[in-house]
Structure formats: structure tokens, C-alpha cells
Amino acid sequence: MSGRIELAPGYSVCRIINGLWQLSRGHRSEAADERQTVLSLLRLVDAGFTTFDCADIYLGVEELLGSMLKEMKRSRRGPTTVEIHTKYVPDRSVLATLKRPDVAKAVEASLARLGVERLDLVQFHWWDFDLPNFIEVAGWLSELGEEGKIRCLGTTNFSPSRLEDLATAGIPIVTNQVQYSLLDRRAEGAMTALCMDRGIRLLCYGVLAGGFLTENYLRATAPRPPFENRSLAKYRLIIDEFGGWDLHRLLLESLQAIAAKHATSIAVIAARWVLDRDPVAAVMIGTRSEAHIDDNLRVIDLCLDDQDRGRIDDILARAEGPLGDPFELEREPEGRHARIMWTDLNSRRSS
DSSP states (O other), rough: OSSEEETTTTTTSSSSEEOOOOSSSSTTTSOOOOOHHHHHHHHHHHHOOOOOEETTTTTTTTHHHHHHHHHHHHHHHHHHEEEEEEEEOOOOGGGGOHHHHHHHHHHHHHHHHHHHHHSSEEOOOOTTTSSSSSHHHHHHHHHHTTTSEEEEEEEEEEEEEHHHHHHTTOOOOEEEEEEOOOBBOTTTTTTHHHHHHHEEEEEETTGGGGGGSSGGGGOOOOOOOOOSSHHHHHHHHHHHHTOOOOHHHHHHHHHHHHHTTTTTTTHHHHHHHHHTSSEEEEEEEEEESSTTHHHHHHHHOOOOOOOOHHHHHHTTTTTOOSSSTHHHHSSSOOTTTTTGGGOHHHHHHHO
């Protein structure tokens, strides 16, 4: 089974992408040891997992990847190349007043932090679709691609209708990054249909729901706040939407039985299930180190059979939600999902 997939002519990525949100200063309170982190990232590269996901708002992560690229060049690590996907996420407070020089400045800042001449994939996020200038901003990003600053353009958390707006405007979007897991299937339906029609591939985060889809919670009682990090707060809400902790536990028990059959882990089963869905190109596995290399390799090699999928479907048929399009709940004004979102991380970088 192939471990890579082509997103655009001449540009392929790993089907398992190293997600680096967990290394962001917005996620953790303790400072990472830069040298040890760089060495851990290089061990992922050496194992064949050469695609990394970061963002301008993942404070400190583009700089870490820049250090990794410098170390690769210094150590002359053979012909290996890496693919780095970043994001353009303007603060909500500035959306209405964005100008082209603002967008160009943000792209140049990402280029400088990474130490590269061209960004492999820029994924565009927009907090408020009531402000229609997102189409104009996406057009400016496309123009920067034509100037050689960006190789491929994608989106993050765009709804089907807003993706259609970009496609109708002639903006070449190759991917949309969405939350997609056994607990959150909002990417199915309208999103899947649009992407299949428009040739857009999904890059999926949250496939392990911040660790809730692992053995760690198989026998655990329902956790309550305060949580160790923001990811746990976020995905605990998703479990509530799914149908509550008891249904989540039944899902874990079903996944454990399938994992035992394949001599693997719950995380491997959960990730493979998402990877098998159309039009999913890749899943992002959050990482702080090389600790998950063996599981990542198992995800690539695993084949779920009809019995496995049927057992999972029996549980999913009892799910209550989440409902709506991807990220729709997270956009509800004053909603409990929206309240845990930070929409001004660029200003935090400069403060």
C-alpha cells in the first residue's frame, strides 16, 4: 500500500503528515528543547515521514522547521527532500481591512522563518464568512503563487459553499484541511461531494481526537475540566456531540477488538479508517517526537476488511453528531465550541 499521494502534478506528500501543533507555544506551557526537537523531527524524516504541517499561528513551529532544514543541509543527509505545509491565518480583528501588502508580508514572514524561497502548500483560513473579501484575499495568495512564492494553495476549515465560491472565482485550491475522525464525520456528505466534483483532496486533523481515540481512555472515567491542554478541551466537546462518554467507550471497545485481531493499536485502526475515506489524501498525526514511527508505519500497511468496517458502522449508527458542515459549530457566535478558539494568535506573536 502506497505511503505517498500526488496532490498536484509533480508534487506528492506522505499519506501520514507530521502535525506539529503540539509544539506550538500556544499549546504547551513548557519550552521545548530545540536541539532535541530538531533531532526527533529528523528521525521522522529518516523513517520516510517527510511531510510536516505547521502554521503562521503555531508560535515557534515554523522557526523549528527552519532549524531542521538548516541541520539537514549542514549534515548533508543524502538526497532526501521534505514537504512543509503552513497556513495563512489572519487575525479575526483585521479581516475587514486586509490589503494585498498585508498578505504578501505574512507570506514573506513564513518564508523567512522557514528559510526557504517557496512555500510548498499554504492553507488559507478565514474566521468570518460574513466578510466576503475572503475571495479577494485568496486571489492575492494565488497571485503570490504565480510569482513563485507558493507552490500549491489550499484552505483550512472552509465549508463546501465557501470552497465552491473560490472554485467559481477560478482560484486553484488543491486541498482543504478539516477535522475528521470516527467521532466527527462532518466532512462526509456535502463536503465529500464537492471535493470529488472539484478534484480537491482532504487533509485531516483530529483523527485521534487529541488522544481520546487511544487505549489511554479505554477504562477511564469521563474527564472534566480543567484539561491539560486545549486539544483535550476541544475534543471532549466533540465526544459530547457524538453521543457522550458511554458511547465513546463502546466505540473504543469495538476498536480494541479490531486492533487485537490485527495485532496493532486503537490509534492505528482509527487513523486507517479515516485514510480509507474519499476524498482523503492524508491524515495528520500530532507529534512531539519520533515516538509514533512504528504506529505510523502500521497505519500505512494496514487493510481493514468488511467485518472490521461493519463492526465500526454498528457503533457509528448510534452517533448523534456532530451535525452540520466542518467547523460550523466552531463558528457559532458565543457557542461553547467557539469560546475555546483563539482568533488573534498573530497579535500574540508580536506582543
